[in-house]
Amino acid sequence: MQTIICQPATTPALFTAEGVVGVIFLVTIAMVVIGGLIAVHAQRLVRAVAGLALCFTGLAGVYYFLLSPIVAMMQLLIYVGAVSVLIVLGIMLASPEEAAPVDEKPTTDIKHRSVLAGPLAASIAGLLFASLAILGLKTQWQVFPREGEGDIHAVGITLLTTHGMVFELISIVLVMAIIGALVLAQRGRN
Amino acid sequence: METSIWHALLYLVGILAFAGLNAAYLGYCERKGAARIQRRSGPTEVGYAGLLQPLADGIKLMSKQLLVPKGVDGIIFRAAPILAMVPAITSMAVIPFSGNIQARAMELSVLLLFALAALAMFAILLGGWASGNKYALISSTRAVSQTLAYEIPMLFTVITVVLISGSLNLQDIALDQQGGFWRWNIFRIENGHFLTMWISFLIFFICTIAETNRAPFDMAEAESELVAGFMTEYGSMGFGLFMMGEYLNIVVAACLTTVLFLGGWDCPLGLIPGVWWFLIKIYILIFTFIWIRWTFPRTQIYKLLNLNWKILIPFSMVNLLITAVLIKVF
Numbered sequence: 001m002q003t004i005i006c007q008p009a010t011t012p013a014l015f016t017a018e019g020v021v022g023v024i025f026l027v028t029i030a031m032v033v034i035g036g037l038i039a040v041h042a043q044r045l046v047r048a049v050a051g052l053a054l055c056f057t058g059l060a061g062v063y064y065f066l067l068s069p070i071v072a073m074m075q076l077l078i079y080v081g082a083v084s085v086l087i088v089l090g091i092m093l094a095s096p097e098e099a100a101p102v103d104e105k106p107t108t109d110i111k112h113r114s115v116l117a118g119p120l121a122a123s124i125a126g127l128l129f130a131s132l133a134i135l136g137l138k139t140q141w142q143v144f145p146r147e148g149e150g151d152i153h154a155v156g157i158t159l160l161t162t163h164g165m166v167f168e169l170i171s172i173v174l175v176m177a178i179i180g181a182l183v184l185a186q187r188g189r190n
Numbered sequence: 191m192e193t194s195i196w197h198a199l200l201y202l203v204g205i206l207a208f209a210g211l212n213a214a215y216l217g218y219c220e221r222k223g224a225a226r227i228q229r230r231s232g233p234t235e236v237g238y239a240g241l242l243q244p245l246a247d248g249i250k251l252m253s254k255q256l257l258v259p260k261g262v263d264g265i266i267f268r269a270a271p272i273l274a275m276v277p278a279i280t281s282m283a284v285i286p287f288s289g290n291i292q293a294r295a296m297e298l299s300v301l302l303l304f305a306l307a308a309l310a311m312f313a314i315l316l317g318g319w320a321s322g323n324k325y326a327l328i329s330s331t332r333a334v335s336q337t338l339a340y341e342i343p344m345l346f347t348v349i350t351v352v353l354i355s356g357s358l359n360l361q362d363i364a365l366d367q368q369g370g371f372w373r374w375n376i377f378r379i380e381n382g383h384f385l386t387m388w389i390s391f392l393i394f395f396i397c398t399i400a401e402t403n404r405a406p407f408d409m410a411e412a413e414s415e416l417v418a419g420f421m422t423e424y425g426s427m428g429f430g431l432f433m434m435g436e437y438l439n440i441v442v443a444a445c446l447t448t449v450l451f452l453g454g455w456d457c458p459l460g461l462i463p464g465v466w467w468f469l470i471k472i473y474i475l476i477f478t479f480i481w482i483r484w485t486f487p488r489t490q491i492y493k494l495l496n497l498n499w500k501i502l503i504p505f506s507m508v509n510l511l512i513t514a515v516l517i518k519v520f
Contacts, residue, residue: 020195046319050266053312060305073301081308082338088315089334092327151297152358 025065031058045091053084070155201293205282212441213434214244216476223480254426262423263320270317271424271431277306277313278438285445286361288455288465299360300348303446304341307401310439311337314403314410317432318420329419332491333410337401339498344397346506347390350513351375351450354383360446364454368463374453381520386512391451393506398443400494402436404479406486407494414488444475 031054038051056079063072159167218233218240225232233240258264284299286292296302311334318330354375355363363375372379376391400407411419421432448454448471455468489497 020198044263046316047263047266050316057309069296069298070301073298073305076305077301077308080312081305085308085312085315085334085338088312088319089331092315092319092331 024061028058028061028065031055032062033058046088049084049087049091052087053080056080056084070152198293201283205279205293209279209282209438209441213437214248216437216440217247217433218244219476220480220483223477224484227481227484248430251427251430256428257425259322259423261322263322266316266320267423268428270313270320271428271435273313273316274310274435275431275438277309278435278442281306281442282438282445284360285442286364286449286454287445287468289365289463291465292361295359295361298358300352300358300363303360303442304345304348307337307341307439310435313435314420317424321420321423323422325416326420326422329410329412329416329422333403333420336403336407336409336491336494339495340397340400340502343393343498343502343506344401346503346510347394347397348450350387350390350510353510353513353517354378354381354387360449364449364456367453368456370456371453371458374451374456376451381516383513383516386509386516387451389505389509390513391447393502393509394451395447396502398447399479399482400498402439402443402479404440405483406489408483408488409491409494412488440476440479441472444472444479447475448472 035051035053035055035058039048039055040051042048042051056075060072060075060080063069063075221243222232222240224230233243236242236246258267281303283293284296284302286295314333314337315330318326318333321327351363352358355366357363357366367374367378371377375383376387377384378387403410410416411421413419416422421429424432445468448468452471455463455465457463457467
């Protein structure tokens with residue numbers, strides 16, 4: 001077990017290096033929250049994916065602040081650069097002529113819903129939040145030691161020794177995905 | 191010094207100035223270069239030899255109305271040009287212009303550059319979609335299939351360099367090549383790397399042309415087929431930002447090529463290394479970009495993808511294997 005040393009709770013002045021870093025941290029948090037909200041609430045799918053990409057970018061920033069630059073870079077490379085782009089591409093090819101959202105639907109739908117729907121949803125959400133919060137606060141978190149200095153060298157060595165099994169399993173999953181894609185593409189061609 | 195806010199501010203202003211100047215004057219250089227190749231004179235009227243032309247263009251673009259056509263997705267349409275600029279400028283923060291001119295000597299700078307390149311692709315994709323125009327949509331799907339495909343051989347060739355230098359830090363990679371052209375990764379004598387590294391360089395250079403959407407691989411804005419591709423609906427500064435983003439991507443690509451293969455700020459014969467050598471190298475590379483654009487005709491999209499999947503990827507994989515073997519054997 002490692003003890004987490006908390007910084008003294010003095011707020012640094014805005015126009016110092018620490019102050020600017022703090023503002024950037026808040027910006028990344030805002031990106032995560034706003035991106036997530038856009039992803040959930042957007043009426044158009046492409047906007048939702050753009051929000052998702054924003055959320056991922058913010059998450060990369062959070063990882064960077066957690067002193068894991070490798071995870072941050074991978075978050076950008078894989079989630080923003082590959083996953084989000086592929087989702088957008090898929091949506092674009094599937095429905096390029098997506099119409100603008102119609103405003104009438106939600107207003108008519110609300111009338112048909114039961115009176116209880118709102119309070120019920122709110123109480124479930126509150127319960128979920130409360131239980132997660134209690135879980136987070138009450139659990140004795142086990143802090144794993146960092147692999148080396150957290151640099152790419154140490155991570156590379158542990159990936160091929162301590163966590164070699166996981167690494168191989170992931171490569172098997174990827175190979176299966178590639179072969180599956182090849183089979184599907186070949187079938188489409190015939 | 192490292193934690194001082196002035197350090198960050200100084201680099202911020204410096205990088206923005208470098209980026210702005212390059213984005214403006216590369217447009218001028220391109221027009222002049224194109225004109226020379228086509229036996230014309232190019233811009234001559236504004237200032238001496240047309241040197242103030244970028245300023246006039248900038249004022250014109252900024253004073254024009256920002257038209258948002260009917261049927262476009264307003265927010266994404268306005269955000270996409272900004273998104274095209276931001277990654278290119280951000281990448282300059284980790285580029286070592288010389289031994290002591292680098293805003294942030296990051297351990298994973300190579301990875302960061304490729305992560306930011308992925309963001310730039312997102313801008314083209316969103317810009318093309320938000321325009322609500324069929325040409326723009328075709329263009330952005332082309333751009334994405336091309337960029338995703340060419341990232342594979344590019345990363346394979348970068349791995350060869352990373353293997354030789356043993357670091358993902360651009361500064362370490364450049365420092366590893368100091369002391370004369372025979373130590374540069376492209377002509378590296380030790381371990382017999384010169385046997386394969388020139389192939390790596392060639393593959394990498396072809397990939398950078400494709401990644402920056404330049405002719406002969408400018409399928410995304412093939413003006414004879416797609417009007418102007420994803421930029422069709424953009425006017426005034428929206429168009430201007432896309433163009434600046436394109437030129438900045440070229441600058442970043444040239445910087446990356448210089449650091450990875452051409453020894454960074456090192457002098458070919460080991461005399462007075464410094465930032466000037468870096469600038470000379472990147473401008474020679476940028477000139478080559480312009481030269482290639484105006485002397486080669488555009489290819490077709492399927493030929494482009496065939497070249498990538500059937501030639502570049504196998505070659506780069508074999509190249510990686512040979513490099514690894516050379517390192518292991520010697």
